[in-house]
Structures are given as C-alpha cells and as structure tokens.
Amino acid sequence: MDEHAYNTQVGAQTATDYLIASKRCETQDLEHFLALGELVATISNLVHNLQRERGASNLYLASGGAQFVRERQQLCCATDAAVNAFYSCLQRVESSIHRVHGGMRLFNRIAYLLHNLKDLKSLREQIVYRSVALEQATQHYNNLVQSLLAFVFETADAAIDPTISASLVALFNFMQGKELAGQERAAGASGFARGYFDDGHIEHINHLIDGQQRCLEVFESFADLDCAQRWTDYQAHIPVTEIEQLRVQITQKRAGDSRAGVNGRPCIKADPELANRWFVLTTSRIDAMKEVEEGLSERLRQLCEARLKEAHDRLTHHETLIKMLEQSNELPPLSPMQSASVYHSHVLADKPAGRTLMELLQFQAQRLQQMSEELNAAKTALDERKLIERAKLLLMKHRSLSEEQAHRLLRQMAMNQSRRLAEIARSVLEMADVWG
Amino acid sequence: MDEHAYNTQVGAQTATDYLIASKRCETQDLEHFLALGELVATISNLVHNLQRERGASNLYLASGGAQFVRERQQLCCATDAAVNAFYSCLQRVESSIHRVHGGMRLFNRIAYLLHNLKDLKSLREQIVYRSVALEQATQHYNNLVQSLLAFVFETADAAIDPTISASLVALFNFMQGKELAGQERAAGASGFARGYFDDGHIEHINHLIDGQQRCLEVFESFADLDCAQRWTDYQAHIPVTEIEQLRVQITQKRAGDSRAGVNGRPCIKADPELANRWFVLTTSRIDAMKEVEEGLSERLRQLCEARLKEAHDRLTHHETLIKMLEQSNELPPLSPMQSASVYHSHVLADKPAGRTLMELLQFQAQRLQQMSEELNAAKTALDERKLIERAKLLLMKHRSLSEEQAHRLLRQMAMNQSRRLAEIARSVLEMADVWG
Structure with missing residues (x-):
C-alpha cells in the first residue's frame, strides 16, 4: 500500500x-x-x-x-x-x-x-x-x-x-x-x-x-x-x-x-x-x-x-489509534474503559473485530451526522421563535397593530384552527405575498 | 453624546x-x-x-x-x-x-x-x-x-x-x-x-x-x-x-x-x-x-x-458613512448611483431622510436576516437529499434491501400516498423508533 x-x-x-x-x-x-x-x-x-x-x-x-x-x-x-x-x-x-x-x-x-x-x-x-x-x-x-x-x-x-x-x-x-x-x-x-x-x-x-x-x-x-x-x-x-x-x-x-x-x-x-x-x-x-x-x-x-475535555481526549485517542494503524494496518478492539471516554463510542465498542482507517473515518462521519441531527431540535425551537417574531412584525406593519395585538391575533388563529403558534406564523408569512 | x-x-x-x-x-x-x-x-x-x-x-x-x-x-x-x-x-x-x-x-x-x-x-x-x-x-x-x-x-x-x-x-x-x-x-x-x-x-x-x-x-x-x-x-x-x-x-x-x-x-x-x-x-x-x-x-x-467585490464595496461604503456620522451624527440620503452597488440596498434607498447609526445597524440586521431566509431554499434541497439517503440506508439495513430496492420502495410509497419522496423519507425515519 x-x-x-x-x-x-x-x-x-x-x-x-x-x-x-x-x-x-x-x-x-x-x-x-x-x-x-x-x-x-x-x-x-x-x-x-x-x-x-x-x-x-x-x-x-x-x-x-x-x-x-x-x-x-x-x-x-x-x-x-x-x-x-x-x-x-x-x-x-x-x-x-x-x-x-x-x-x-x-x-x-x-x-x-x-x-x-x-x-x-x-x-x-x-x-x-x-x-x-x-x-x-x-x-x-x-x-x-x-x-x-x-x-x-x-x-x-x-x-x-x-x-x-x-x-x-x-x-x-x-x-x-x-x-x-x-x-x-x-x-x-x-x-x-x-x-x-x-x-x-x-x-x-x-x-x-x-x-x-x-x-x-x-x-x-x-x-x-x-x-x-x-x-x-x-x-x-x-x-x-x-x-x-x-x-x-x-x-x-x-x-x-x-x-x-x-x-x-x-x-x-x-x-x-x-x-x-x-x-x-x-x-x-x-x-x-x-x-x-x-x-x-x-x-x-x-x-x-x-x-472540550472529551474532544481533546478523542483527539489524543485517535492520534494513538492512527499511530497503531500506521504500524500494523489494523487496530485492536477498544477496551470498555477506553471506549467509555469517547462520545458516541458505543458505535466503536459494538465492533469487537480489528478496525481500519476506513472505520475511523466512518465513525467520525457518523458522529458528525448524529450531532447535526441532534442539533435540529434546538434549531427548531429557535426557528419557531424567529417565525413568530417575523409574523408579528408583518402583522404589525400591514395591519397597524401593536405587538400585543399581533400576538393575540396569532394566538386566536392558532386556537381556532387547533394548530401550533409557529405553524400559524409560518402560514401568515407564506401568505404574505398573496395578501401583503 | x-x-x-x-x-x-x-x-x-x-x-x-x-x-x-x-x-x-x-x-x-x-x-x-x-x-x-x-x-x-x-x-x-x-x-x-x-x-x-x-x-x-x-x-x-x-x-x-x-x-x-x-x-x-x-x-x-x-x-x-x-x-x-x-x-x-x-x-x-x-x-x-x-x-x-x-x-x-x-x-x-x-x-x-x-x-x-x-x-x-x-x-x-x-x-x-x-x-x-x-x-x-x-x-x-x-x-x-x-x-x-x-x-x-x-x-x-x-x-x-x-x-x-x-x-x-x-x-x-x-x-x-x-x-x-x-x-x-x-x-x-x-x-x-x-x-x-x-x-x-x-x-x-x-x-x-x-x-x-x-x-x-x-x-x-x-x-x-x-x-x-x-x-x-x-x-x-x-x-x-x-x-x-x-x-x-x-x-x-x-x-x-x-x-x-x-x-x-x-x-x-x-x-x-x-x-x-x-x-x-x-x-x-x-x-x-x-x-x-x-x-x-x-x-x-x-x-x-x-x-466578494460587493462585500468589499459595502465595507468601504459603510466606513465612509460611519466617518460622516461621527462628524455630523446624521447621514445624507444615498444617491441612486451609490445605492446601485449595494446588495439589498433598496432598503436603504427607500428612505430619503437622513440616516443614523441605528439605521445602519438595522440595515445590516435586515440583510443578514434576508440572507438566512434565502439560504433556506438551498438548505431544504440539501436536507431533503440527506433525508432520502438516510431513509434508504435505514431500509437497506432493517429490511436487507439493496439501495435500488430501498429507493423503489420509497418511490412506490410516495406514488401510492401522493406525497413527495422527501416527505415519505421523513415519515420512514420518524417511524424508525416504532418499527425499528
């Protein structure tokens, strides 16, 4: 090779x-x-x-x-x-x-x-x-x-x-x-x-x-x-x-x-x-x-x-694994103690067989994907807040309402339609081009 | 002040x-x-x-x-x-x-x-x-x-x-x-x-x-x-x-x-x-x-x-505006020629009155918001692709299908339910915890 x-x-x-x-x-x-x-x-x-x-x-x-x-x-x-x-x-x-x-x-x-x-x-x-x-x-x-x-x-x-x-x-x-x-x-x-x-x-x-x-x-x-x-x-x-x-x-x-x-x-x-x-x-x-x-x-x-400490540990750990790989082209399975310190390391620990560089790359890819999926929940909460704020601003501007009136209008629509506030806000914004 | x-x-x-x-x-x-x-x-x-x-x-x-x-x-x-x-x-x-x-x-x-x-x-x-x-x-x-x-x-x-x-x-x-x-x-x-x-x-x-x-x-x-x-x-x-x-x-x-x-x-x-x-x-x-x-x-x-050139121009332009502000605390309206080079500058040009630092800050905030809204369209296309790929991988793993079979299954479900492929993929992933 x-x-x-x-x-x-x-x-x-x-x-x-x-x-x-x-x-x-x-x-x-x-x-x-x-x-x-x-x-x-x-x-x-x-x-x-x-x-x-x-x-x-x-x-x-x-x-x-x-x-x-x-x-x-x-x-x-x-x-x-x-x-x-x-x-x-x-x-x-x-x-x-x-x-x-x-x-x-x-x-x-x-x-x-x-x-x-x-x-x-x-x-x-x-x-x-x-x-x-x-x-x-x-x-x-x-x-x-x-x-x-x-x-x-x-x-x-x-x-x-x-x-x-x-x-x-x-x-x-x-x-x-x-x-x-x-x-x-x-x-x-x-x-x-x-x-x-x-x-x-x-x-x-x-x-x-x-x-x-x-x-x-x-x-x-x-x-x-x-x-x-x-x-x-x-x-x-x-x-x-x-x-x-x-x-x-x-x-x-x-x-x-x-x-x-x-x-x-x-x-x-x-x-x-x-x-x-x-x-x-x-x-x-x-x-x-x-x-x-x-x-x-x-x-x-x-x-x-x-x-940060976990990330440093993972970095050090990976550097060690890579050195071992360069010598033998295959890695021993992780000991349970080693794997305990590695975030999401159950993915690694699941595989008792020797591991190759390709596997290390895949673990990192999986970790990054899992992080981005988990991040979505928090982002959704933030995005919903942004949606509601934007819908309020739009209503305030177009219908000359106070912030509270705009908010009450959104809440009333949400109650009437049995939908979440953020969904109503999204609809309001989507319809802005039609009605605005 | x-x-x-x-x-x-x-x-x-x-x-x-x-x-x-x-x-x-x-x-x-x-x-x-x-x-x-x-x-x-x-x-x-x-x-x-x-x-x-x-x-x-x-x-x-x-x-x-x-x-x-x-x-x-x-x-x-x-x-x-x-x-x-x-x-x-x-x-x-x-x-x-x-x-x-x-x-x-x-x-x-x-x-x-x-x-x-x-x-x-x-x-x-x-x-x-x-x-x-x-x-x-x-x-x-x-x-x-x-x-x-x-x-x-x-x-x-x-x-x-x-x-x-x-x-x-x-x-x-x-x-x-x-x-x-x-x-x-x-x-x-x-x-x-x-x-x-x-x-x-x-x-x-x-x-x-x-x-x-x-x-x-x-x-x-x-x-x-x-x-x-x-x-x-x-x-x-x-x-x-x-x-x-x-x-x-x-x-x-x-x-x-x-x-x-x-x-x-x-x-x-x-x-x-x-x-x-x-x-x-x-x-x-x-x-x-x-x-x-x-x-x-x-x-x-x-x-x-x-x-990049536009961003440099905006930067220079803003530095000039800020110098003027420091001298007079208010800005003259933009000339149409100046504003033509500024991305989304119609927001600025709409206001013929003198402008203050607060307005410059708001323009920047609006620009950033507009950029992030426009970005959503591209992100959606990318996210849908990711969803479909993930749903395929899941089906391949859980039902021992080839990539093509998994894809055909998704497509078939989309056709039967008259829904978009990405929506079906999302449902498949959401249901993974229930069925997986």
Missing part, C-alpha cells in the same frame, strides 16, 4: 491528517464556545443589574423623585461594574466570535447593544432631573435588555454542539421569561399604586404572563434535569398561589362593582394597599429565577468544559 | 467597530468560498477524468485486455495530472476550510476521498494484470467518484451566501446527474455487448435514469438562467430521441419474442450491433454535460468574485 502515491509530489497530506484536522475543528469550536459562554454569563449578570436599576428608577420617577434616591445610585454603580465586566470579557473573547459560525450576526448584535448601552448615561441624567416620562424611561431599559438577550439568542443559533445549543436555548428562554416577569412586576406595581387597571393595562399584563409561560415551557424542554429540577424546587418556595390570586384580581374580566370607568374608559379597581405586597411577592419570584439562571449559566460553563 | 461612557476604561470598542467587524466576517467568508470554489473546480475535472478512466478500464477488462490498452494509459496519465492539480489546490485552500462553517465536515470528507484515492494505484495494477473483476473495478471507481461528489455536497451545505449556496446545489446535482449518466452508459454498453438485459440489469438502469431525472430537476430549479439555458440548448443538439428509443428497448417490459430466459432468468434480448451506437450517443450526452458543468463551475467562480 503506497500512502504517498501522489502527495509526495505536492506535500505530505494524508487521509489521517485530515481526520485529525476534522477533530481539531471540533475542539477549536468548543474552545470558542467556552469563551462565548463566559460572555453570556456577564450578560446574564448585566441584565439582572439593569432590571434592578430599572425597578428603582421607576419607583424614583413614580414618587416624583422623593423615594429610592440612594438605592438607585447604588444600583447604578452595580450596573456600571457589570458593564465593565462585560466590556473586558468582550475584549477577551472577540477573536472567538470571529471564528464561530454566524460571527457576522454576533458582531451585529454586539454593535446594537453597544449602541443602546452608550445612551444609558444620558438616560440616567434625564431620570435624575425627571426630564423623562416613566414609560419612556422603562422603554429605554427594556430595549437595552432586549438587545442583550438578542445576543444570547444568537449564540444559541451559532452553536454546533447539540448539548451546548440546547443549554443556550434553555438559558435564553429562561432569561427572556425572567425579563417578562420583571416587566409584569413593574406593570402590576404601577396599576395597584394607581388604584386601577384599564383594558390596555390588563391586555399588556396578560401578554406578559402568556409570554413567560411559553418561555418557561421551552426552558423546561431544553434544560438539563438538574436545572429543570432546581426551578421546580424553587417554585415550591415561592408563594405561587398568592401571586396567582393577585394576577386573577388584575386580569379577570369581572362584571359588577369592581368594574367601573376611570376617565371614561372601563377598568378594574385595585386596592392600592396591595401594591407593596405585589412587589414583594413578584420580587421573590424574580430572585428565585436569578438563582436558577446562575445555575444554568454555570451548567453551560461546565458543559463547554466537559465537551 | 458620550461615546466612551464605559469603554474608555477597558478599550475603545464602539458600536461602529462591531458593525465593521460584522461586515468583515461576511467578506472573509466570501474569500474562503472563492478558494473552495477553486477546489470544487479541480474536483469537477478530476471526476471527469476518473469517469473516462473507468470507461476505458471497463472496455479493457471486457475485451480481456485486448482493447483500449494505450487509451487507458493515456487516460490514467490525464487523471494523475488532475489528481496533482487537486492536491496542490487543496494545500492552497486548507486554511480556508478551517475557517468556514462546517470545516470539520469538509475535512472528514477530504480524509475519506484521500483514503479512496490512495487505493487508485493498486486498483490500476490489478486492472492491468486483470486480477480484478469488471464489476469490482467499476465499484471502486464509483466509490471514489462518490467520495469526491460528497465533498461538493458538503461545500453547498457550508455556504452562508444564498446565491453561492444555490450555485453549489445546482453544480452538485449536475455532477451527480452526470455521474449517473456515466454509470448508465457503462451498464447499457455491457448489456448490448452481451446481447441481453436481465431483470437486475433493467432495474439498475431504471434506477439510474430516475436518479438523473431527479438530479437534473434540482439543477434546473437552482441554476442561474444562463446555465439552465445552456443545458436546454445543448439538449437540442444531443440525439435525445435516439437515446430514448434505445432506453425504451432496454427498459420496457415487453411480452413476447424479445423476452426470453438466459441462464434460467427472464431477460430482454438486445442487439449487440447497437453497443457501439449506444456508447457514441451516451458519450455525446456526457460530453455536453461536461461543458455545461464547466459553465457552472465558472459561474460559481464569477459569483464568488462578484459577491
């Missing part, structure tokens, strides 16, 4: 070199995701700080600048520290972003969020001098948080390893759920404080509750068992029933005494005494979510490290 | 830096695909040479070593030159493979094909000494060609630019169609020479005709108009009708005199006088295909170059 029939003329690349190159690519990709995972952790922390700063700023503005002056200042300092941690991590991992699939998307998301972050300083000044309306300030914070979450979404889409992708899908959806929980807390607090909820308000809160539910469902189907269990355990300690009772007070359409008109618009009266209770209850839920989120973030890091 | 509210502390990265980084990623990806396109062109050429060498080797073996001695030698030399061209190109573009999405898959395909290529020398020796059966030698060449085509398939799957991906899907399917045409030529020639076609033979040829048709349909739906038109034009010059008449002679199930038994198996008698005519006709078709394929390959090169 002449291994260098041709390539001695132009170089010394052989099949084994490229098999190793294929495995190196995997290893490098995992290294980049370990770095990206770090960045995602700093984003998780930054988002949490922004959420708290937003809450304090709301209360400061709602009290006409009388309350939460010092708390707000402290929270702004904490956010600044989180911003700096994010920036320095970003510098460290920049080269990794260049290397992963979809780097152009990730960079564009970063440009977006930096652009939003840049305006934080002037927003804070406006808040201090109360030259910005509460709703407007809230919207600024919401946009900033959304642009940070969009980056996390994009990393999930960029992942090649199916377990890492699933872990990022779970993390993104949990973060998004927590953000909606934060918005619900703010919307509820202002309604109770004011003493009533009008229809727009109720619709908004229903929208936020619905959104949380969808996010948490996706989280549960993609989280590892430990993280999913942790969330179940925490919920046992959150006063879920009491939160539900208050939610019902806000959102149920009741006829009779509590339903009255304010400024000529129908609304539900609410007890201002409950404002504080609502805030405390929903905060306990959000704090629990933060802890689960930290667990998810830590889990992502461990996963990247474990995958 | 304080652009360095935070980042002066840890660096000077701004939103505009990352917008530029996003555009650079696009440019780099296109550079890598320009390199990969070169490699695909050398593969196209290598495959063509292997097909001719396989044909001559068949005739040499079929004639008991009496005919095509010199022709075979010349064709082997031509193949060697093509192999060397492939190797030296591979060395040049290796770093590009490292950088594209799915590099690990591409490297594994290369390892496969190098492994197959390595055995070519010993195969040739066996052919010279006629120590290998014709069918076995053919199978070796077929496998080698398939492993080369598999690399082209993978590049189509790795492409991010939708036009480049479509161009590679068209090229791959055309190459695959041409390979099946080559196999049909060989199978027909041996049957005519022998004087009969048995059922297995007929089934095989039907399978090859059916496969060509599917490949050429996909080619037509993904090729640019020029290349599709060129194929239509060539077909006008190929004696298609005569080829069809001979195909009908081979494949139609006729009752009566021409259907008789050879070695106890039913078969169709064929006129050995037609062997040469069949070879000439099918060769004229394959030669025409080679010319169309060269057009496709050249088209791919031009496309990569054009896309």
Whole structure:
C-alpha cells in the first residue's frame, strides 16, 4: 500500500491528517464556545443589574423623585461594574466570535447593544432631573435588555454542539421569561399604586404572563434535569398561589362593582394597599429565577468544559489509534474503559473485530451526522421563535397593530384552527405575498 | 453624546467597530468560498477524468485486455495530472476550510476521498494484470467518484451566501446527474455487448435514469438562467430521441419474442450491433454535460468574485458613512448611483431622510436576516437529499434491501400516498423508533 502515491509530489497530506484536522475543528469550536459562554454569563449578570436599576428608577420617577434616591445610585454603580465586566470579557473573547459560525450576526448584535448601552448615561441624567416620562424611561431599559438577550439568542443559533445549543436555548428562554416577569412586576406595581387597571393595562399584563409561560415551557424542554429540577424546587418556595390570586384580581374580566370607568374608559379597581405586597411577592419570584439562571449559566460553563475535555481526549485517542494503524494496518478492539471516554463510542465498542482507517473515518462521519441531527431540535425551537417574531412584525406593519395585538391575533388563529403558534406564523408569512 | 461612557476604561470598542467587524466576517467568508470554489473546480475535472478512466478500464477488462490498452494509459496519465492539480489546490485552500462553517465536515470528507484515492494505484495494477473483476473495478471507481461528489455536497451545505449556496446545489446535482449518466452508459454498453438485459440489469438502469431525472430537476430549479439555458440548448443538439428509443428497448417490459430466459432468468434480448451506437450517443450526452458543468463551475467562480467585490464595496461604503456620522451624527440620503452597488440596498434607498447609526445597524440586521431566509431554499434541497439517503440506508439495513430496492420502495410509497419522496423519507425515519 503506497500512502504517498501522489502527495509526495505536492506535500505530505494524508487521509489521517485530515481526520485529525476534522477533530481539531471540533475542539477549536468548543474552545470558542467556552469563551462565548463566559460572555453570556456577564450578560446574564448585566441584565439582572439593569432590571434592578430599572425597578428603582421607576419607583424614583413614580414618587416624583422623593423615594429610592440612594438605592438607585447604588444600583447604578452595580450596573456600571457589570458593564465593565462585560466590556473586558468582550475584549477577551472577540477573536472567538470571529471564528464561530454566524460571527457576522454576533458582531451585529454586539454593535446594537453597544449602541443602546452608550445612551444609558444620558438616560440616567434625564431620570435624575425627571426630564423623562416613566414609560419612556422603562422603554429605554427594556430595549437595552432586549438587545442583550438578542445576543444570547444568537449564540444559541451559532452553536454546533447539540448539548451546548440546547443549554443556550434553555438559558435564553429562561432569561427572556425572567425579563417578562420583571416587566409584569413593574406593570402590576404601577396599576395597584394607581388604584386601577384599564383594558390596555390588563391586555399588556396578560401578554406578559402568556409570554413567560411559553418561555418557561421551552426552558423546561431544553434544560438539563438538574436545572429543570432546581426551578421546580424553587417554585415550591415561592408563594405561587398568592401571586396567582393577585394576577386573577388584575386580569379577570369581572362584571359588577369592581368594574367601573376611570376617565371614561372601563377598568378594574385595585386596592392600592396591595401594591407593596405585589412587589414583594413578584420580587421573590424574580430572585428565585436569578438563582436558577446562575445555575444554568454555570451548567453551560461546565458543559463547554466537559465537551472540550472529551474532544481533546478523542483527539489524543485517535492520534494513538492512527499511530497503531500506521504500524500494523489494523487496530485492536477498544477496551470498555477506553471506549467509555469517547462520545458516541458505543458505535466503536459494538465492533469487537480489528478496525481500519476506513472505520475511523466512518465513525467520525457518523458522529458528525448524529450531532447535526441532534442539533435540529434546538434549531427548531429557535426557528419557531424567529417565525413568530417575523409574523408579528408583518402583522404589525400591514395591519397597524401593536405587538400585543399581533400576538393575540396569532394566538386566536392558532386556537381556532387547533394548530401550533409557529405553524400559524409560518402560514401568515407564506401568505404574505398573496395578501401583503 | 458620550461615546466612551464605559469603554474608555477597558478599550475603545464602539458600536461602529462591531458593525465593521460584522461586515468583515461576511467578506472573509466570501474569500474562503472563492478558494473552495477553486477546489470544487479541480474536483469537477478530476471526476471527469476518473469517469473516462473507468470507461476505458471497463472496455479493457471486457475485451480481456485486448482493447483500449494505450487509451487507458493515456487516460490514467490525464487523471494523475488532475489528481496533482487537486492536491496542490487543496494545500492552497486548507486554511480556508478551517475557517468556514462546517470545516470539520469538509475535512472528514477530504480524509475519506484521500483514503479512496490512495487505493487508485493498486486498483490500476490489478486492472492491468486483470486480477480484478469488471464489476469490482467499476465499484471502486464509483466509490471514489462518490467520495469526491460528497465533498461538493458538503461545500453547498457550508455556504452562508444564498446565491453561492444555490450555485453549489445546482453544480452538485449536475455532477451527480452526470455521474449517473456515466454509470448508465457503462451498464447499457455491457448489456448490448452481451446481447441481453436481465431483470437486475433493467432495474439498475431504471434506477439510474430516475436518479438523473431527479438530479437534473434540482439543477434546473437552482441554476442561474444562463446555465439552465445552456443545458436546454445543448439538449437540442444531443440525439435525445435516439437515446430514448434505445432506453425504451432496454427498459420496457415487453411480452413476447424479445423476452426470453438466459441462464434460467427472464431477460430482454438486445442487439449487440447497437453497443457501439449506444456508447457514441451516451458519450455525446456526457460530453455536453461536461461543458455545461464547466459553465457552472465558472459561474460559481464569477459569483464568488462578484459577491466578494460587493462585500468589499459595502465595507468601504459603510466606513465612509460611519466617518460622516461621527462628524455630523446624521447621514445624507444615498444617491441612486451609490445605492446601485449595494446588495439589498433598496432598503436603504427607500428612505430619503437622513440616516443614523441605528439605521445602519438595522440595515445590516435586515440583510443578514434576508440572507438566512434565502439560504433556506438551498438548505431544504440539501436536507431533503440527506433525508432520502438516510431513509434508504435505514431500509437497506432493517429490511436487507439493496439501495435500488430501498429507493423503489420509497418511490412506490410516495406514488401510492401522493406525497413527495422527501416527505415519505421523513415519515420512514420518524417511524424508525416504532418499527425499528
């Protein structure tokens, strides 16, 4: 067998070199995701700080600048520290972003969020001098948080390893759920404080509750068992029933005494005494979510490290096998101990006979195929989210609806036709050329 | 506006830096695909040479070593030159493979094909000494060609630019169609020479005709108009009708005199006088295909170059816009001439008002989204092919069928249920856990 029939003329690349190159690519990709995972952790922390700063700023503005002056200042300092941690991590991992699939998307998301972050300083000044309306300030914070979450979404889409992708899908959806929980807390607090909820308000809160539910469902189907269990355990300690009772007070359409008109618009009266209770209850839920989120973030890091170690081990193992092959042209069967460290190695271990290079190539091909099949589940969840967002945008544009109205329309169609939301979204988009 | 509210502390990265980084990623990806396109062109050429060498080797073996001695030698030399061209190109573009999405898959395909290529020398020796059966030698060449085509398939799957991906899907399917045409030529020639076609033979040829048709349909739906038109034009010059008449002679199930038994198996008698005519006709078709394929390959090169130039222009253009923004914080509207050079720039040109950095970010986001939506069409074609291949493999394994039998079973189910082949394949795979 002449291994260098041709390539001695132009170089010394052989099949084994490229098999190793294929495995190196995997290893490098995992290294980049370990770095990206770090960045995602700093984003998780930054988002949490922004959420708290937003809450304090709301209360400061709602009290006409009388309350939460010092708390707000402290929270702004904490956010600044989180911003700096994010920036320095970003510098460290920049080269990794260049290397992963979809780097152009990730960079564009970063440009977006930096652009939003840049305006934080002037927003804070406006808040201090109360030259910005509460709703407007809230919207600024919401946009900033959304642009940070969009980056996390994009990393999930960029992942090649199916377990890492699933872990990022779970993390993104949990973060998004927590953000909606934060918005619900703010919307509820202002309604109770004011003493009533009008229809727009109720619709908004229903929208936020619905959104949380969808996010948490996706989280549960993609989280590892430990993280999913942790969330179940925490919920046992959150006063879920009491939160539900208050939610019902806000959102149920009741006829009779509590339903009255304010400024000529129908609304539900609410007890201002409950404002504080609502805030405390929903905060306990959000704090629990933060802890689960930290667990998810830590889990992502461990996963990247474990995958990377496995990939390194496989690489070393294959290099050894190839050396043996070069000497004897056939390999001994794997011992069970050796095979235990090899991802999907049952394929190898199934074959007790000696193995050849062709088999090593086939194992790598099978592994890559299996990875890409497993990746599909996570991608589908991401694609469905994209579909729904695009369908909403289209409806908002063509029928001049608010985001919530567009969402409700999609949900109503899904219920009427007994189809999934994503399928309805797909139909809406497919019909856009016909109706648009 | 304080652009360095935070980042002066840890660096000077701004939103505009990352917008530029996003555009650079696009440019780099296109550079890598320009390199990969070169490699695909050398593969196209290598495959063509292997097909001719396989044909001559068949005739040499079929004639008991009496005919095509010199022709075979010349064709082997031509193949060697093509192999060397492939190797030296591979060395040049290796770093590009490292950088594209799915590099690990591409490297594994290369390892496969190098492994197959390595055995070519010993195969040739066996052919010279006629120590290998014709069918076995053919199978070796077929496998080698398939492993080369598999690399082209993978590049189509790795492409991010939708036009480049479509161009590679068209090229791959055309190459695959041409390979099946080559196999049909060989199978027909041996049957005519022998004087009969048995059922297995007929089934095989039907399978090859059916496969060509599917490949050429996909080619037509993904090729640019020029290349599709060129194929239509060539077909006008190929004696298609005569080829069809001979195909009908081979494949139609006729009752009566021409259907008789050879070695106890039913078969169709064929006129050995037609062997040469069949070879000439099918060769004229394959030669025409080679010319169309060269057009496709050249088209791919031009496309990569054009896309790369556009990306460079956009990058320069954006750098200019960003400089203007830094000076005035708002941009003038694009002139129609400027906008003409910018891909999807109608989005920009639609807005006559001054533009801000946020708008530039949104344009980039829209472009990336549009690219990924357009990419879906090509990906779907590739995914459907993968589905069908996987379903076939599964049926072959679980029901001990040949590839052709598995394919016929799928096709039969598709016809019975009036569903597309890919949908049936999906159902088969989904049901594997239930039935497997």
